[in-house]
Amino acid sequence: MGKYSLQTEAIRSGSHPSQFHEHSEALYLTSSFTYDSAAQAAAVFVGEQEGYIYSRFSNPTVTAMQERLAALEGAEACVATASGMSAILATVMAHLSAGDHILASASLFGSTISLFNNILKRFGIRTDYIAPANTCGWEQSVRPETKMIFVETPSNPLTELVDLGALSSLSRKHHLLFVVDNCFCSPAVQRPLEMGADLVIHSATKYLDGQGRVLGGAVAGAKAMIDPVYGFLRTAGPSISPFNAWVILKGMETLQIRMDAHADNALELAQMLSEHPSVERVYYPGLTSHPQHALAMKQQKNGGGIVAFEVKGGRKKAWQVIDACELISITGNLGDVKTTITHPASTTHARISAEEREAAGIKEGLVRISVGLESIVDLKTDLLRGLND
Numbered sequence: 001m002g003k004y005s006l007q008t009e010a011i012r013s014g015s016h017p018s019q020f021h022e023h024s025e026a027l028y029l030t031s032s033f034t035y036d037s038a039a040q041a042a043a044v045f046v047g048e049q050e051g052y053i054y055s056r057f058s059n060p061t062v063t064a065m066q067e068r069l070a071a072l073e074g075a076e077a078c079v080a081t082a083s084g085m086s087a088i089l090a091t092v093m094a095h096l097s098a099g100d101h102i103l104a105s106a107s108l109f110g111s112t113i114s115l116f117n118n119i120l121k122r123f124g125i126r127t128d129y130i131a132p133a134n135t136c137g138w139e140q141s142v143r144p145e146t147k148m149i150f151v152e153t154p155s156n157p158l159t160e161l162v163d164l165g166a167l168s169s170l171s172r173k174h175h176l177l178f179v180v181d182n183c184f185c186s187p188a189v190q191r192p193l194e195m196g197a198d199l200v201i202h203s204a205t206k207y208l209d210g211q212g213r214v215l216g217g218a219v220a221g222a223k224a225m226i227d228p229v230y231g232f233l234r235t236a237g238p239s240i241s242p243f244n245a246w247v248i249l250k251g252m253e254t255l256q257i258r259m260d261a262h263a264d265n266a267l268e269l270a271q272m273l274s275e276h277p278s279v280e281r282v283y284y285p286g287l288t289s290h291p292q293h294a295l296a297m298k299q300q301k302n303g304g305g306i307v308a309f310e311v312k313g314g315r316k317k318a319w320q321v322i323d324a325c326e327l328i329s330i331t332g333n334l335g336d337v338k339t340t341i342t343h344p345a346s347t348t349h350a351r352i353s354a355e356e357r358e359a360a361g362i363k364e365g366l367v368r369i370s371v372g373l374e375s376i377v378d379l380k381t382d383l384l385r386g387l388n389d
């Protein structure tokens with residue numbers, strides 16, 4: 001964490017006004033930079049003098065975004081990428097080699113599982129999956145070639161938590177790189193580096209932007225861990241556009257206020273749902289009935305903005321609740337000021353078999369909501385329409 005509180009850092013850090021003394025951070029839409037002389041160009045290119053070269057490597061707007069996110073995550077360094085997926089790819093390419101093994105949470109973002117199983121496997125990197133809450137299972141699965149532990153917490157959509165303190169001890173004991181995809185919480189709710197993680201990954205597309213406008217990603221951690229990720233990015237090129245970095249930079253200014261409001265709305269909706277006769281079960285870490293509520297309160301500031309619930313009546317009732325929404329958007333995206341609703345069994349988890357879905361606890365009656373910032377009164381009315389029917 002920087003010198004000030006998170007709310008202040010979110011607004012002030014990374015701001016380096018130019019000769020024009022602009023108050024709001026400028027957007028530098030330029031692919032390259034020029035020099036006063038051949039000698040100066042040479043000095044910048046070999047790193048003897050500070051300066052920008054080319055926006056695949058670095059750009060002042062991107063630097064501002066990186067500095068701001070580093071301050072929020074309490075990281076020494078941060079590198080921004082084109083998307084959350086390219087942040088994950090860059091991390092793996094920078095730190096792993098053929099023959100290495102990853103231990104991953106069984107409940108990961110679908111494209112992450114696809115990257116690990118379908119792409120990394122072809123390059124000799126194998127992955128085993130462990131149930132997030134099974135702390136003993138993690139240690140039993142460590143192999144001599146294990147190099148990395150990769151988790152998301154809370155998980156999507158069932159909000160299962162990984163014990164970050166326990167897994168960071170395990171990682172230290174076995175000299176593993178502990179990587180946390182912190183997209184569901186954002187640093188305003190959870191700061192994994194403070195709990196012993198080595199690297200934090202973001203899909204900045206979600207809460208960091210917060211308004212569903214652009215794609216972006218980032219990796220944050222110690223400089224020694226980030227330098228190889230930057231090296232991969234500089235060579236391979238999944239770099240963020242300065243425009244996207246600028247949108248995310250401005251989005252972060254309201255991160256703490258938005259996350260507090262997302263969590264307030266989510267808790268109120270979760271409470272309403274848990275008392276409704278058509279609802280079988282609610283998944284939300286902020287509810288005292290959540291099996292890992294105590295852990296949630298230890299490692300998170302609040303329950304976050306994602307709520308899942310199972311309705312009585314399977315897919316038919318779930319679709320009825322979704323179709324009755326007039327306000328809430330039917331989409332798989334999350335982390336937006338606009339509330340979104342989705343039926344995981346037929347959308348985000350449709351490509352896996354019914355047996356795999358059952359094993360993963362994704363029931364036919366399950367509905368996931370990314371709770372936005374509309375009035376809670378209107379959100380309740382929208383959901384009750386289908387539930388009461």
Ligand SMILES: *Cc1c(COP(=O)(O)O)cnc(C)c1O
Nearest residue numbers: 083084085109181183203205216
């Ligand atoms: C969306 C998401 C990603 C991928 O991010 P993109 O910006 O879409 O590439 C990775 N992890 C989690 C948890 C996500 O929700």
